[in-house]
Amino acid sequence: MLSKKTKYAFHALTFLGKVGNKKPALIQDISEAYGISHKFLENILLELKKAGILGSKKGKGGGYYLIKDPKDVALSKIIRLLDGPIALVPCVSINYYEPCIECKDEATCGLNKVMIKVRDEMLNVLENKTLADILEKE
């Protein structure tokens, strides 16, 4: 399951996508819209900013806004940023690869093989669906 962090990120991005046009929205407004703790959301938005997805403006009239075109923000990007690997086992992760400690030989591991298949099917959706697809359906 996705962490709350990631889910909240998606909701916040959706909120900002609806506001649109680089108009800054307040953390406050987003957190109230979804009943998310202000401070928790603050950390999340900051990460999204550092990743180049959001921009921000300080002081009165400030807030966060979407920098990227929603159709250029793949779901996979957000998940990887906040949750880490998408794959179900580390030994088939593309971005967070690690050998499985209990596995002596990856080449002859049957689990490895089927998990590659699962990963590919997940990525097929998550890399191709974007924030724009979420917005379109709201």
Added chain:
Amino acid sequence: MLSKKTKYAFHALTFLGKVGNKKPALIQDISEAYGISHKFLENILLELKKAGILGSKKGKGGGYYLIKDPKDVALSKIIRLLDGPIALVPCVSINYYEPCIECKDEATCGLNKVMIKVRDEMLNVLENKTLADILEKE
């Protein structure tokens, strides 16, 4: 990612599948084969037994053995048993459904829609691939 519990379950099932023919194998032997703690694995095998996937025999010459035909053990079954939901958000889980607290209206939630798609693609693999597929590739 899958928990270690689930990964270990897959490895243990593979081990037992290779032994085959309802010949009981010792916890000890499985745990040594993969470097898994004996006691931790014991709990896992017990759960698999309670779920009707494994059988066991006590006393000398005892152990655990596969009750089911490997091709009747879908990967999804093992994951759900030990890890819970396969879906990435609770509001699209088939077996562990829960509404998302931050979501006011599921019907108009864009995230919900794309996550149904992800879930279906995952299930398409996980319901159709079985222990037999893992065994075949080892």
Added chain:
DNA sequence: ACAAATCCTATAAAAAAGATAGGGTTTGTG
């Protein structure tokens, strides 16, 4: 000058996962 708002980092609290402990029960064998 002041207030509004983000920025930053640290820490606390809660939950989940991983691991261990230890006695109970069943069963084969001499």
Added chain:
DNA sequence: CACAAACCCTATCTTTTTTATAGGATTTGT
């Protein structure tokens, strides 16, 4: 029968991860 082998069961402990909070620093508009 006695005994040892092996699973059965449930509780607890430890570690890690996740979730949440705290509090001051910095920037900016009026």
